[in-house]
Amino acid sequence: MPTQSFRAANAIPNPLVAEPIVTESGNGVRRVERRTVDRGVEFRLVESAPDRAVRSTDNRQSRHVAEFAADVRASLTIPGQRELPSKYLYDELGSALFEAICVLPEYGVTRADARLLQRYANEIVNRLPSPIQVAELGSGSGKKTRWILEALAKRQRTYYYPIEISASALAACEKEMGQIDLVSVVGYEKTYLDGLRAVATRRDSQDHLLVLFLGSTIGNFDREAGNAFLREVRKQLRPGDALLLGTDLVKDVDTQLLAYDDPAGVTSAFDLNILARINRELGGNFDLYQFKHEARWNAQERRIEMHLRSLREKTVTIREAQLTITLRAGETIWTESSHKYHSDDVFEMAQGAGFTCTQQWIDQEWPFAQNLLVAE
């Protein structure tokens, strides 16, 4: 509509090059408005496009989808036993469900881990060289680590480097641990080994490093992969540096099974969420009601295996993975392994990776060990 003011704008020699008005909306969309006037009539050309930051997030997102799709395709087509990589259990919902698992009465792992840290923090710290900085692989919210940091802060200013791929967990951890006197927190939003490499490179030459790998996360690696992982950790350390490694110990079978198949169904929801995530992120059409969560004890491998059993024959399509498979009635998809250890296993694992296990603290209520491994 012609207006006084825009008639005035007619004075611009080429109205099409009037100054653009750029606005960034809260959802990351960049809006560019160009006003032009032609024969006294106002035109507004409005272009909306994601801003550069959003485009780079989009790139990251499409890389994630491509990688997730490729992993799903490869693991669901393994001949014999179909699988899904357990790392995909941990999206935002999966991580919240795992937090709930940690407080289940049937799942004693987290409480045993925390009890040992609380009870023996001073003793652990007294065995460490000085000065020392702390890196944690997969810190989560870092709650359990507080005991170690508080014990260390009694003797020195301590740098704490939580390494975590979940940005929200990292932020929570930075907030919580940043409040401890004489502790400075620098978070790394990276994979375990990339983060550890970054920490190892930035430390001063006189500083030792304590790496925390708690909660028996090592148990989610296959034995060989776990050993290889410990060797990689060792490569980033200097002699005298330490690794505090949490390992869940073998216990009676019923107790173990119940820990991974609780009557309230929290672990079942955690497991099924991997199919829901494939539906959400990769355009899959799994019918979750047609699957049943199962925990099995594999005595030979000394591990709990989580499976999702298809209750009937079913064809499933996953658009982004360009995959269609037919599951037989009763067939399972193997989603996670949780290896359990005898206390002696840890001494051997340590030795094989270039460490010496100098001390082990074992919880009496729920057999679980904190192991102090010193780099040779």
Ligand code: AVI
């Ligand atoms: C993260 N990790 C040590 C857990 C475990 O016990 O293996 C994951 C888990 N899966 C089901 N319950 C807990």
